[in-house]
Amino acid sequence: MQRFGTLSFGHYGPLGGGRELTAGDSLRQAIDLAQGMDDLGAVGAYFRVHHFARQQASPMPLLAAIAATTKNIEIGTGVIDMRYENPLYLAEEAAAVDLISDGRLALGVSRGSPETVVRGYEAFGYTGSQDPRGADIAREHFDTFLRAIEGEGLAERDPNSPFGGGNGKQRIEPHSPGLRSRIWWGAGTTETAEWAGRMGVNLMSSTLLTEADGTPFDILQARQLDAFRAAWREAGHPGEPRTSVSRSVFPITTAEDELYFGGSNDQDGIGYIDGMRSTFGKTYAAAPDVLVEQLMQDAAVMSADTLMLTIPSQLGVEFNLRIVESFAKYVAPALGWKSGALQPR
Known part of the structure; x- marks a missing residue:
């Protein structure tokens, strides 16, 4: 594991007791969390995208705000639903965010979830x-x-235009030359992972797999990562692609942590998504030394270069920063992550 970060589902709405997390609260907290995480070194902030739901729906303004107020953190999505996107407008927005961030965008896209x-x-x-x-x-x-x-030209230039014109085809602007190497496809099946490998994009393995034959989730996912890398090599793409997996991981270091996460489900789940029998990953919640042992036995976590920690949107910035800091100090180094000294908050 070379990198880790947080994957936020961005939920907002009633919290109980007359309290409510508004859409504005959710966006501002996401920015504050990313700024706090920037002090931790080589980590990332990634956001789920869902339409017609109380979650993040248009991530580019949020990512641009984070890009402009941080220096090191990788920013991205996990994932944008391409069924809803104007591809050229998305390309313009993605290039702009990538340029603002000096090449820190890790843009995950896919067919989308239910x-x-x-x-x-x-x-x-x-x-x-x-x-x-x-x-x-x-x-x-x-x-x-x-x-x-x-950078392919996609619109015919107008030779009579008073604004430059010319002949041939014009690419979209702005253009960010390195962005293509930082595009990820979110895959829920081995077949789709192999397709992503052939396409030459990075792989975000889903929080669930639409496979359920009794094989543990981490083994299914590790096999998916292997199939992706094999397809990448067979297609003749240069270099090594990046791969990520997401997990719910909560280091228990305080009584408050125990209250929230003690006794969490530590078994894979089986259910139906889009009519398909699917396997869901388990939650890891334990003392840091126990987490290290558990995660080192997770085949997919040890195979991927990036681990995304799913965080509870409703518990606030300070709580989530403490989760991230505990993971960075007590768990991540044992899994292979290297960073400079943690900065005090």
Whole structure:
């Protein structure tokens, strides 16, 4: 494990007792959390994207704010639903954020996860899908997006334009030359992971896998990572791709931690997503030395170079910073993470 960061689902709404976390609260807390994490060194802040739900829906303004107020932290998404995206507009926004951050954007995209609405992407104007889950639209949008960030000319220049014009085709602007190497595809199946490897993009292995044959989640996921890397090599792509997995990991160092996370489920879960029998990863909650032993036995955590810690959105910035700091001090170094001295908060 070379890197770790937080994966926020960005939930907001009633908290009970007359309290409420508003959309504005959620956004501002995300910025504050990222700024606090920036002091910890080589960590990242990643955000889930969901439409028609009380979660982060348009991540680029948030990522731009974080990019402008941090120096080291990797920022990204896990993942943007490509069924809902105008690929050229997304390419422009992604390039702008990448330039603001000096190349710290790790943009995760995919077909998307189950929604709270029926074919919501059609309400955004993206119709004509022949797939019940819109996978064909997502792949089509992704292909155009990749061509755009690679700098391919996509619109015919107007030779009569008073604003530059010329002949040939014009690429989108702004253009960030290194962005293509920092695009990730979120995969929930081995087949999709292999496709991502052939495409030459990095892999974000999902928080669940639409496979359930009794094999432990971490083994299924490690096999997925291996298949992805094999497909990458067979396609002849240069260098080594990056891979990430996400886990719920809570170092218990205080009575408050024990209150919230003691007795958490420590078994894989089995359920149905999009009509498919799926496997969900377990929660890790224990004293730091126990966590180290447990995570070192997690085949996928030890195989991936990046670990995303799913954090509870409703417990506030200070609580989550303490979770991250405890992980950075007591757990991450034993898993392979190296960083400079932690800065005091």
